[in-house]
Amino acid sequence: MCGIVGAIAQRNVAKILLEGLSRLEYRGYDSSGVAINNEVGVRAHRAVGKVQALKDKFEATPLDGKIGIAHTRWATHGKPTENNAHPHFSGDDLAIVHNGIIENHDKLRNQLKTQGYVFKSETDTEVIVHLIHQELQSEPDFLQAVKNALKYLEGAFAIAVTLNDQNHRLVAARKGSPLVVGIGIEENFVASDQLALLHVTDQFVFLEEGDVVEVTRDGVTIFDSQDVIQERPVHVFNHNVDATDKGEFRHYMMKEIYEQPKVIAACLEGRISENKVLTDCFGADSSFLKNVENVHIVACGTSYHAGMVAKYWIEDLANLPCTVEVASEYRYRKVAVPKNTLFLTLSQSGETADTLAALRKAKELDYLTSLAICNVPSSTLVRESALTLLTNAGAEIGVASTKAFTTQLTALLITAIAIASEKGALSAIKEAELVNSMHSLPAHIDEALKQDVAIKKVSERFANKHNALFLGRGPMFPIALEGALKLKEISYIHAEAYPAGELKHGPLALVDEDMPIISIVPHNSMLDKLKSNLQEVAARGGELYVFADKDAELQNAEGVIFTEVLKVDEILEPIVHVVPLQLLSYHVAVVKGTDVDQPRNLAKSVTVE
Numbered sequence: 001m002c003g004i005v006g007a008i009a010q011r012n013v014a015k016i017l018l019e020g021l022s023r024l025e026y027r028g029y030d031s032s033g034v035a036i037n038n039e040v041g042v043r044a045h046r047a048v049g050k051v052q053a054l055k056d057k058f059e060a061t062p063l064d065g066k067i068g069i070a071h072t073r074w075a076t077h078g079k080p081t082e083n084n085a086h087p088h089f090s091g092d093d094l095a096i097v098h099n100g101i102i103e104n105h106d107k108l109r110n111q112l113k114t115q116g117y118v119f120k121s122e123t124d125t126e127v128i129v130h131l132i133h134q135e136l137q138s139e140p141d142f143l144q145a146v147k148n149a150l151k152y153l154e155g156a157f158a159i160a161v162t163l164n165d166q167n168h169r170l171v172a173a174r175k176g177s178p179l180v181v182g183i184g185i186e187e188n189f190v191a192s193d194q195l196a197l198l199h200v201t202d203q204f205v206f207l208e209e210g211d212v213v214e215v216t217r218d219g220v221t222i223f224d225s226q227d228v229i230q231e232r233p234v235h236v237f238n239h240n241v242d243a244t245d246k247g248e249f250r251h252y253m254m255k256e257i258y259e260q261p262k263v264i265a266a267c268l269e270g271r272i273s274e275n276k277v278l279t280d281c282f283g284a285d286s287s288f289l290k291n292v293e294n295v296h297i298v299a300c301g302t303s304y305h306a307g308m309v310a311k312y313w314i315e316d317l318a319n320l321p322c323t324v325e326v327a328s329e330y331r332y333r334k335v336a337v338p339k340n341t342l343f344l345t346l347s348q349s350g351e352t353a354d355t356l357a358a359l360r361k362a363k364e365l366d367y368l369t370s371l372a373i374c375n376v377p378s379s380t381l382v383r384e385s386a387l388t389l390l391t392n393a394g395a396e397i398g399v400a401s402t403k404a405f406t407t408q409l410t411a412l413l414i415t416a417i418a419i420a421s422e423k424g425a426l427s428a429i430k431e432a433e434l435v436n437s438m439h440s441l442p443a444h445i446d447e448a449l450k451q452d453v454a455i456k457k458v459s460e461r462f463a464n465k466h467n468a469l470f471l472g473r474g475p476m477f478p479i480a481l482e483g484a485l486k487l488k489e490i491s492y493i494h495a496e497a498y499p500a501g502e503l504k505h506g507p508l509a510l511v512d513e514d515m516p517i518i519s520i521v522p523h524n525s526m527l528d529k530l531k532s533n534l535q536e537v538a539a540r541g542g543e544l545y546v547f548a549d550k551d552a553e554l555q556n557a558e559g560v561i562f563t564e565v566l567k568v569d570e571i572l573e574p575i576v577h578v579v580p581l582q583l584l585s586y587h588v589a590v591v592k593g594t595d596v597d598q599p600r601n602l603a604k605s606v607t608v609e
């Protein structure tokens with residue numbers, strides 16, 4: 001989603017801002033812009049499309065100055081046009097960039113219009129800059145004028161603002177959208193996430209809800225939601241230099257698919273011994289594991305699919321009822337909370353707006369405790385949850401989530417086993433068996449990746465397809481959902497997933513020779529049932545793509561395009577068998593020539609509702 005970068009330095013900030021925007025590209029956006037202040041005034045460039053288009057403008061007409069703000073926009077209010085791209089201005093001197101949605105923008109726009117303000121864009125953002133301008137008419141202090149204006153805003157925002165006769169400071173604020181401060185040497189920065197600033201600093205302060213910050217070259221002053229000055233801890237980011245580098249790979253997505261053995265090992269590290277889950281991985285107080293009687297999982301998108309797999313594990317291993325719900329639904333309904341229910345959220349970024357809102361709602365309800373399974377230690381979700389299990393996947397840049405998903409599954413399996421064990425639902429022998437299996441996960445994924453070439457070949461058959469149907473049973477049904485989501489996200493093929501048993505209740509009507517049906521057929525107790533479902537498809541001329549192990553004896557079945565997958569313990573099947581589907585969607589997207597890492601209309605960290 002939208003990305004913000006702001007900088008104040010003793011050197012020209014143009015390059016810093018443009019590099020920051022490039023580093024935010026992974027979040028998904030449709031246009032970008034920069035405003036830079038100097039003695040002459042504020043000048044801006046804005047461009048639709050890639051950041052490169054903005055860089056081209058800088059090439060043609062360089063801007064320079066020692067303070068500036070920059071933005072990648074993912075349009076929510078108003079089309080992705082140059083006119084709607086940020087920064088937005090009030091008068092000639094006051095500039096703003098904004099991430100979020102101002103919910104009462106209509107009302108504010110009408111009020112401002114009656115006071116003579118002329119709007120140049122269709123964005124909700126423009127009301128903020130005019131409100132600040134209006135405050136400046138009676139409040140000469142820039143910082144105070146921003147604080148005053150924020151009081152009128154409803155909704156979510158992170159903003160950075162500059163005023164040209166105040167070039168010694170920029171003002172930024174956050175409420176509902178992420179913002180970090182980067183601390184440099186005689187230069188300081190703000191950005192939507194720390195990745196945007198790793199080229200200039202490794203020291204960060206994470207702003208809290210309601211914070212307003214004044215950033216000068218020499219320091220940073222943070223005011224909390226009560227307008228009290230706060231010292232917040234400085235975190236040193238121990239980043240992996242490779243995180244924003246594609247290495248030998250053509251796309252981040254492929255790099256991240258191939259990182260899975262390594263990051264799953266990192267996710268398991270310190271969480272399991274030879275034959276047990278180490279319950280202190282949830283923090284000092286793991287008493288919830290014994291006391292939990294129900295689990296509510298709330299998440300969005302791919303994380304929601306991970307939650308759906310976990311439901312099978314939690315009910316099967318721990319014999320506890322578990323519900324899984326998308327956060328945007330959960331947050332707006334009346335929820336009945338049974339006694340001793342664990343509230344479990346899943347989010348790669350930990351900044352997903354709906355998931356955060358769901359957590360805040362849950363904290364008002366009578367839950368046992370809240371646990372976040374998340375990839376970003378400094379995220380709002382982690383900071384606001386009582387307990388955390390980090391997935392340790394490292395920075396995920398590709399919009400289509402891959403390694404974040406398989407590490408979430410790994411963390412969820414750890415959680416399910418820990419609960420089952422502490423509740424006495426799992427014998428020590430069974431726990432040892434499961435944990436032993438988990439130790440072989442990285443090696444299994446390595447093995448699964450060896451099918452890359454075969455899957456690439458299969459993908460060529462999808463070049464002219466417009467639809468696809470994924471089928472799965474049991475915990476492989478959410479994996480079918482995830483396979484369909486991956487395919488639609490990056491190749492724009494309309495894809496749906498069904499529990500295989502639902503086929504004849506509707507989707508069978510779609511099956512003809514143009515409809516590819518993709519099915520992962522693990523060698524488990526559902527094999528024979530699934531084989532019957534596949535017969536139903538074959539009988540209607542559907543093109544069947546089957547991913548199964550040798551023993552499933554489907555390699556020579558009529559009308560079947562067979563890809564062999566590894567035979568693994570049943571509990572690991574969802575984690576291992578999603579890999580061929582990730583590879584399939586990747587190669588189909590490459591065949592179709594789409595933008596794999598930044599698919600159209602999508603954003604990585606969904607920080608707006």
Ligand code: HGA
Pocket residue numbers: 001002003073074075076077078084098099100101102123124125607608
């Ligand atoms: N509402 C603003 C900013 C959108 C945003 O934050 N997207 O992530 C706009 O539409 O310009």
